[in-house]
Amino acid sequence: MKKIYLDHNATTPVDPRVLAAMQPYFSEVFGNPSSIHAFGREAKEALERARGRIAHLLGAREREVCFTGSGTEADNMAIKGVAHSYRNKGDHLITTQIEHHAVLASCGYLEKEGFRVTYLPVDGTGRVNPDDVRKAITDHTILITIMHANNEVGTIQPIPEIGRIAREHGVLFHTDAGQSAGKLPILVDELNVDLLSLSGHKIYAPKGVGALYIRKGTKITPLIHGGHHEHGRRAGTENLASLVGLGKAAEIAETERAEESERLTQLRDALHKKITDRIERVFLNGHPTQRIASTLNLSFAAVEGESIILSLDMEGIAVASGSACTSGSLESSHVLNAMGIIPELPPRSVRFSLGRTNTLEDIETVSEVLPPIIERLRAMSPLT
Amino acid sequence: MYSEKVMDHFQHPRNVGQLPDADGIGEMGNPVCGDIMKLYIKVRDDRIQDVKFQTFGCGAAIATSSMMTELVMGKTLDEAERVTRKNVAEALDGLPPNKMHCSNLAADALHKAIEDYRTKNAPPA
Ligand SMILES: Cc1ncc(COP(=O)(O)O)c(C=O)c1O
Ligand SMILES: [Zn+2]
Numbered sequence: 001m002k003k004i005y006l007d008h009n010a011t012t013p014v015d016p017r018v019l020a021a022m023q024p025y026f027s028e029v030f031g032n033p034s035s036i037h038a039f040g041r042e043a044k045e046a047l048e049r050a051r052g053r054i055a056h057l058l059g060a061r062e063r064e065v066c067f068t069g070s071g072t073e074a075d076n077m078a079i080k081g082v083a084h085s086y087r088n089k090g091d092h093l094i095t096t097q098i099e100h101h102a103v104l105a106s107c108g109y110l111e112k113e114g115f116r117v118t119y120l121p122v123d124g125t126g127r128v129n130p131d132d133v134r135k136a137i138t139d140h141t142i143l144i145t146i147m148h149a150n151n152e153v154g155t156i157q158p159i160p161e162i163g164r165i166a167r168e169h170g171v172l173f174h175t176d177a178g179q180s181a182g183k184l185p186i187l188v189d190e191l192n193v194d195l196l197s198l199s200g201h202k203i204y205a206p207k208g209v210g211a212l213y214i215r216k217g218t219k220i221t222p223l224i225h226g227g228h229h230e231h232g233r234r235a236g237t238e239n240l241a242s243l244v245g246l247g248k249a250a251e252i253a254e255t256e257r258a259e260e261s262e263r264l265t266q267l268r269d270a271l272h273k274k275i276t277d278r279i280e281r282v283f284l285n286g287h288p289t290q291r292i293a294s295t296l297n298l299s300f301a302a303v304e305g306e307s308i309i310l311s312l313d314m315e316g317i318a319v320a321s322g323s324a325c326t327s328g329s330l331e332s333s334h335v336l337n338a339m340g341i342i343p344e345l346p347p348r349s350v351r352f353s354l355g356r357t358n359t360l361e362d363i364e365t366v367s368e369v370l371p372p373i374i375e376r377l378r379a380m381s382p383l384t
Numbered sequence: 385m386y387s388e389k390v391m392d393h394f395q396h397p398r399n400v401g402q403l404p405d406a407d408g409i410g411e412m413g414n415p416v417c418g419d420i421m422k423l424y425i426k427v428r429d430d431r432i433q434d435v436k437f438q439t440f441g442c443g444a445a446i447a448t449s450s451m452m453t454e455l456v457m458g459k460t461l462d463e464a465e466r467v468t469r470k471n472v473a474e475a476l477d478g479l480p481p482n483k484m485h486c487s488n489l490a491a492d493a494l495h496k497a498i499e500d501y502r503t504k505n506a507p508p509a
Pocket of ligand 1: 009010070071072073075100102147149150151176177178179199200201208209210
């Protein structure tokens with residue numbers, strides 16, 4: 001049975017070109033980038049080349065790119081780092097109800113420290129209204145943090161507009177680009193952001209690396225103290241091979257993004273059409289057009305998400321669910337809840353997320369395998 | 385994460401469906417995760433002569449529903465009432481800890497169905 005992976009928003013395989021670029025940096029070029037001898041200098045050069053590629057992807061200066069140990073760490077660093085540096089200016093942060101837990105939990109932590117956080121609502125498509133952002137700003141607001149694209153439903157936020165509002169009011173603006181890097185342009189001067197997080201393993205680089213863009217002049221209290229790595233912003237000997245991989249992944253993302261997004265949009269819309277042609281009462285979660293190419297989040301009336309995932313898994317097809325009962329979490333999806341999907345029922349959904357591994361043949365297979373699964377589960381359901 | 389037994393009952397659930405002439409019906413929603421189960425019993429001489437279920441829920445909810453029907457089929461009402469969620473979980477070779485709450489559903493729906501039968505068949509006061 002050919003396995004089909006449709007969970008690229010969760011993680012992506014390391015691209016073979018990325019792996020090839022990393023290969024020499026384990027045993028051949030292994031120096032500590034902080035060492036001054038030839039071994040160290042060679043490592044340092046590779047590290048800085050990787051930084052240059054991230055900077056290029058962002059339209060930023062190299063010095064403004066700080067490597068981290070994950071997308072989660074970049075989010076934590078941006079939010080706690082700004083809060084702790086600007087505490088004398090104010091104690092208020094603005095975010096949304098649909099952020100990744102890396103952002104929500106960082107904000108929650110700051111609330112325990114005495115900061116105040118506004119969690120803005122979203123509309124039924126998952127979009128924040130920029131006017132709501134404007135109205136939420138007070139004299140005490142020090143940071144706005146709003147994700148670029150949502151991981152569950154793929155909705156894209158009006159980041160440039162929110163950035164303009166933030167700037168008018170002199171408030172720092174962070175965006176979590178974990179799901180948009182490699183899928184949308186993320187030029188920081190077009191997005192009007194002061195801080196931007198990204199994660200390696202969402203763009204075909206290894207897990208356990210990420211980066212935080214920090215606009216020149218923005219003060220960030222470090223999370224991790226130690227040596228003078230990353231200009232004193234993040235201590236710890238750099239994860240050289242993986243960061244070289246991140247650099248290569250950024251380069252590939254930049255050159256192939258436009259074409260790949262077009263290809264994925266076509267595949268995704270073909271999948272959506274085939275499913276709705278063959279199955280009745282299927283509902284799209286997320287914005288119909290302002291949505292990243294990878295993501296198709298659907299609810300199937302009267303059927304729960306995990307039961308669909310398990311059934312597809314038995315057919316070798318990997319998808320994800322925003323269902324209440326999904327292993328590891330008892331909470332229903334905070335994203336679908338905020339969007340007000342199916343208010344009388346806990347939101348149930350299935351996320352198909354496409355990527356480089358997928359072909360039209362995969363889409364055909366999934367759209368053939370899915371209808372009998374839904375039919376079987378509906379026949380078993382007490383709901384209509 | 386699920387045992388082979390759970391997956392077997394998920395894939396081939398026993399006694400799925402409705403009983404149009406049911407003597408007792410129990411419907412339960414799980415307040416934690418929103419799973420919903422409906423259980424139908426046919427009672428003859430105080431014994432569960434037939435039982436069927438419909439479940440909207442995760443793999444654990446479907447498997448526990450199915451296993452519950454197997455455990456109580458043919459039992460007297462008193463015996464059936466003594467079947468606990470723990471019995472069901474054990475019969476399935478265990479459930480992941482974060483899924484134990486899903487097994488409440490089947491036990492609660494069964495108790496409700498028996499109660500429904502008893503109220504309907506209570507001797508006139
Ligand atoms: C939007 C978003 N932000 C942050 C993260 C966290 O990234 P990482 O897995 O590298 O910690 C993810 C991935 O789960 C994500 O989708
Ligand atoms: Zn459940």
